[in-house]
Amino acid sequence: MTTEFLPGGLRSPSGLASRVAWGLTEKMEGGMGKKYELLADSKIEVFGRTLFRIKALVSFSDVEAGEEGGFVECEGNLDHDGAAWVFGDARVFGAAQVSGAAQVSGDARVFGDARVFGAAQVSGAAQVSGDARVFGAAQVSGDARVFGDARVFGDARVSGAAWVFGAAQVSGAAEIKKNAPLYQRRSSLHAHCICRADSDWLQAPYDFRMGTGF
DSSP states (O other): OOEEEOGGGOEEETTHHHHHHHHHHOOOTTSSOOSEEEEEEEEEEETTEEEEEEEESSOBTTBOTTOEEEEESSGGGBOSSSSOEEOTTOEEOTTOEEOTTOEEOTTOEEOTTOEEOTTOEEOTTOEEOTTOEEOTTOEEOTTOEEOTTOEEOTTOEEOTTOEEOTTOEEOTTOEEOSSOOOBOTTOEEOTTOEEOTTSSOBOOOSOEEOOSOO
16 A cells, blocks of 8 residues: 655555645635634633634635534634534534544534544544544544544544543544444554444454553
8 A cells, every 4th residue: 555645744545645635735715814703693601611603704625605614712723724624513622623624513522632634524422632633534423532642543433432542543444333442551453443332343354452451
């Protein structure tokens, strides 16, 4: 498998860089101006913080000018460059950042110092928090939780009520579904591994390493 390099030196499987590159580098008409504004008359309180609904000022990707999105605490939560967007009633707050061509939708929450970037998607009622990173073409959905120093990237999928935390890494085409076991410390799930709540490990033809202390 060939490897491409994303901005910042991140490596990705061939094709991923090309899928997100425009979202990282595309300039809007009139230069790299603001792509959205905060609506002062549409706000909510979350854990003592005031979050504002966003409204697109220009059209980009699947977002039309004038379209309202989800909630952010400040403009530092959602990059004005690229195609990143917060949809629906999703919320991004604290020191969390969403950038690149990433999407946060549904009732998802991204907070703490978490980062969601590349072409990653966080949806449903999923939460990404702490110092967690979700990037590449990874997807976190359902009631899943990714927190601590966890990393979910590549084409990985975390869904259902799965928790990924500590120093865990889920990558490649790995899938963690439903009430999957908790991953912490230096555990690693990679490639075509699939975990389900109602069965043992089903498919682990490539690489599966788990640390101690679970």
